Amino acid sequence: MSAPATVDLEELATRLDEAQRRATAVPQLTVPISVDQAYEVQARSLARRYARGERRIGIKMGFTSRAKMAQMGISDMIFGRLTDRMLIEPGASVPRSRFVHPRVEPEVAFLLGRPLSGHIDPMTAQAAVAGVAPALEIIDSRYQDFKFSLPEVIADNSSSSALVIGPWADPAISLDNLGLQLEIDGVARQVGSTAAILGHPLFSLVAAARLLAAHGEQLDAGDIVMAGGATPAEALRGGEFVQLTLQKLGSVSFYLLAGAMRADE
Ligand code: OOG
Ligand code: MG
Numbered sequence: 001m002s003a004p005a006t007v008d009l010e011e012l013a014t015r016l017d018e019a020q021r022r023a024t025a026v027p028q029l030t031v032p033i034s035v036d037q038a039y040e041v042q043a044r045s046l047a048r049r050y051a052r053g054e055r056r057i058g059i060k061m062g063f064t065s066r067a068k069m070a071q072m073g074i075s076d077m078i079f080g081r082l083t084d085r086m087l088i089e090p091g092a093s094v095p096r097s098r099f100v101h102p103r104v105e106p107e108v109a110f111l112l113g114r115p116l117s118g119h120i121d122p123m124t125a126q127a128a129v130a131g132v133a134p135a136l137e138i139i140d141s142r143y144q145d146f147k148f149s150l151p152e153v154i155a156d157n158s159s160s161s162a163l164v165i166g167p168w169a170d171p172a173i174s175l176d177n178l179g180l181q182l183e184i185d186g187v188a189r190q191v192g193s194t195a196a197i198l199g200h201p202l203f204s205l206v207a208a209a210r211l212l213a214a215h216g217e218q219l220d221a222g223d224i225v226m227a228g229g230a231t232p233a234e235a236l237r238g239g240e241f242v243q244l245t246l247q248k249l250g251s252v253s254f255y256l257l258a259g260a261m262r263a264d265e
Contacts, residue, residue, distance in 0.1 A: 013044035038154035064228030080158030096238035096259030105229030131168035134246035166252030
């Protein structure tokens with residue numbers, strides 16, 4: 001009998017990190033890995049980014065809305081790590097060449113004034129929030145055709161790629177049911193509500209603290225937490241102006257510069 005295949009987690013981390021750096025797609029994994037192994041790959045690939053001088057700025061949550069779960073066929077919440085290299089200034093132009101096959105989704109961002117860790121209640125989470133903002137996340141799976149299993153997307157830093165944060169607003173503004181509209185070139189493409197995010201985006205913050213603790217991490221004061229897409233993500237080609245307007249919180253936008261299409265599209 002042949003020995004079971006052992007998975008080289010460091011090799012996977014390196015492969016996914018390189019795919020991200022070069023904006024080139026890689027095939028899905030040939031050997032299945034567990035969720036715990038996937039978070040280990042994610043941590044190792046982020047360690048490579050930190051070693052290159054990138055700084056951790058927070059956490060993103062994924063699959064916190066039914067719309068996102070249905071779009072990708074995955075129904076477990078996940079998290080990914082955010083670094084300063086992923087931050088795009090509001091209104092800035094971003095080259096298409098940075099991405100494999102970018103998609104954009106409307107989100108809400110939290111800014112933490114205090115650390116949060118483990119099992120906390122929504123009131124504790126609320127008390128730690130120093131600001132809330134409309135935010136756009138650009139996700140970009142490093143897997144060919146944007147197809148992956150749950151462990152595969154976790155290993156790929158939950159498709160984290162870039163984010164644009166709008167003006168920080170008063171944390172006392174209730175996020176339970178704020179209307180939102182995602183426009184591309186002035187045309188409404190997704191309309192929804194922050195209620196789509198676990199009923200209330202604060203629950204995403206509660207879940208982030210719990211999930212991170214299960215993987216030996218915590219949320220720190222100064223961290224940004226992206227609550228997760230409120231609607232399905234919209235694919236971008238390049239050459240589009242993207243804007244999110246969120247009731248009470250205002251707007252945030254960016255421009256994706258046109259660029260040559262990539263070989264896998
Ligand atoms: C995974 C990331 C999911 C969200 O907001 O739900 C996510 C993906 O869809 O590629 O960012
Ligand atoms: Mg997202």
